[in-house]
Amino acid sequence: MRLLTWNINSVRLRLPLLEQLAAQTEADIICLQETKCPDELFPLDALIALGYKHIHLWGQKSYNGQAILSKHPFTLPMTYTRCGQDDCRHISVKFDAFELHNLYIPAGGSGGDPPDPQINPKFQHKLDFVDEMSAWLSDTYTSDTPLIMLGDFNIAPYENDVWSHKQLLKAISHTPPETTRLEAMRTSLNWTDTRAHFIPLDQKSYSWWSYRSPDWTKNNRGRRLDHIWVTPPLTKALQDFNILTDYRSAEKPSDHVPVILDLKI
DNA sequence: ATGGTCGGTACCCGA
Helix, strand or coil: CEEEEEECCCCCCCHHHHHHHHHHHCCCEEEEECCCCCHHHCCHHHHHHCCCCEEEEECCCCCCCEEEEECCCCEEEEECCECCECCCCEEEEECCCCEEEEEECCCCCCCCCCCCCCCCHHHHHHHHHHHHHHHHHHHHCCCCCCEEEEEECCCCCCHHHECCCCCCCCCCCCCHHHHHHHHHHHHHCCCEEHHHHHCCCCCCCCCEECCCCCCHHHHCCEECCEEEEECHHHHHHEEEEEECHHHHHCCCCCCECCEEEEECC
8 A cells, every 4th residue: 555645736737647646656645745736737637547447625715725535435524614714724534444534734934034923924834734633633533443543744743754963943844843743743642653664864855945046956845735634443464664755857847756655454 | 144945827826
């Protein structure tokens, strides 16, 4: 069983790259964020032609938007209101072996925006979103439920999840209020961060490189914003983990690259 | 120390 998560940053613009990715990886399940596409305009036919006959969509015009594309049938397609908004940031489906949650945590601002909830409402929204998710997960599940939660979490929790821990401590995505909240969410259901399971934490690991650098390979100033977590019943099934860094060098790339998890299921 | 680029959409917002 191969799962893949990718912040595609417009599914319509990058459909050819998505088709290439599907052919190359033969993933069973593809989870997308930032599709930026209303459901009625989603390129369903092209994806069904690739074998993804089971699709759960939740899109809107211009912003956010998610999709779960699957070669296997699922039940219980859900969409969730978060922080009082139906802004297409959390969906889930249920497979025989596990329930799958696709998450797109708010960015909380960009560039040099201040990481201060008092003056930056987007940052407040991000902190609230993680708090709400943590509470909801603890209220809804126990750690013996087989769950996979993945997506663009927009937080790089560990020192080697960013190119410079010291220089980015005040940069949104790596500030202590964010990283402590994400760790609290992770430990609440005893989630395994599959990156940490497969790549020692003293090694750098990135999944995103800003568009604002003329050449992302030159100084490799990346961050790991994209995550795949599993609950304890699934840790025995973990087989392999890969970040498809090459996709950052594709023609018209997303600023995020796909992350893959293989499971013995 | 600062500004740098995308995508969607409609001349700006969000990342």
